[in-house]
Amino acid sequence: xxxxxxxxxxxxxxxxxxxxxxxxxxxxxxxxxxxxxxxxxxxxxxxxxxxxxxxxxxxxxxxxxxxxxxxxxxxxxxxxxxxxxxxxxxxxxxxxxxxxxxxxxxxxxxxxxxxx
Amino acid sequence: xxxxxxxxxxxxxxxxxxxxxxxxxxxxxxxxxxxxxxxxxxxxxxxxxxxxxxxxxxxxxxxxxxxxxxxxxxxxxxxxxxxxxxxxxxxxxxxxxxxxxxxxxxxxxxxxxxx
Numbered sequence: 001x002x003x004x005x006x007x008x009x010x011x012x013x014x015x016x017x018x019x020x021x022x023x024x025x026x027x028x029x030x031x032x033x034x035x036x037x038x039x040x041x042x043x044x045x046x047x048x049x050x051x052x053x054x055x056x057x058x059x060x061x062x063x064x065x066x067x068x069x070x071x072x073x074x075x076x077x078x079x080x081x082x083x084x085x086x087x088x089x090x091x092x093x094x095x096x097x098x099x100x101x102x103x104x105x106x107x108x109x110x111x112x113x114x115x116x
Numbered sequence: 117x118x119x120x121x122x123x124x125x126x127x128x129x130x131x132x133x134x135x136x137x138x139x140x141x142x143x144x145x146x147x148x149x150x151x152x153x154x155x156x157x158x159x160x161x162x163x164x165x166x167x168x169x170x171x172x173x174x175x176x177x178x179x180x181x182x183x184x185x186x187x188x189x190x191x192x193x194x195x196x197x198x199x200x201x202x203x204x205x206x207x208x209x210x211x212x213x214x215x216x217x218x219x220x221x222x223x224x225x226x227x228x229x230x231x
Binding site for chain 1: 120149156157158159161164172207209214215216217219220221222223224225
């Protein structure tokens with residue numbers, strides 16, 4: 001079945017440094033899955049950070065970027081300069097139609113801690 | 117910010133007890149999902165609805181879990197006889213339509229502890 005892999009469970013970065021959170025996926029459909037990054041800030045619910053539904057395209061939001069790379073089956077999240085307020089848990093996810101319905105499949109999440 | 121409302125935030129039950137949680141989807145969203153997130157941060161899809169109709173559900177929900185989304189009432193997820201392994205964060209999410217490109221809007225979740 002489909003799966004999403006985030007290799008880093010925890011990442012610690014100093015404020016103003018660059019960030020990359022890795023995400024690779026495996027999708028079984030003949031088309032291309034839709035790719036998402038969701039984020040959970042402390043004390044808040046899960047919310048969409050960005051999404052890309054077309055292979056080769058880049059999504060961006062709040063200074064974060066992710067490019068849908070179908071050759072590498074990757075959707076890494078990057079930010080040039082992180083802030084303390086970016087500390088949160090980030091989840092990579094994919095969705096595609098399966099058996100006439102669809103669901104969102106999540107990675108295991110990456111806890112980002114930004115040090116002042 | 118999401119306007120999906122889940123109640124209660126915390127639920128503590130003994131083994132064998134019923135556990136019921138509710139969800140009000142965002143206004144105008146006919147599609148509702150329930151997910152279970154365990155202590156390892158793994159998400160498990162449980163069931164989804166479009167209006168009152170079940171679209172898809174996993175085998176687990178067909179046994180001890182039941183869910184409904186009645187018209188003009190909150191959606192609900194109920195565990196008939198709670199087990200220790202059911203301890204998790206239960207997330208409700210809603211969406212504008214059933215297409216896979218649509219964004220899911222999540223509630224804050226109900227954290228169930230089964231003692």
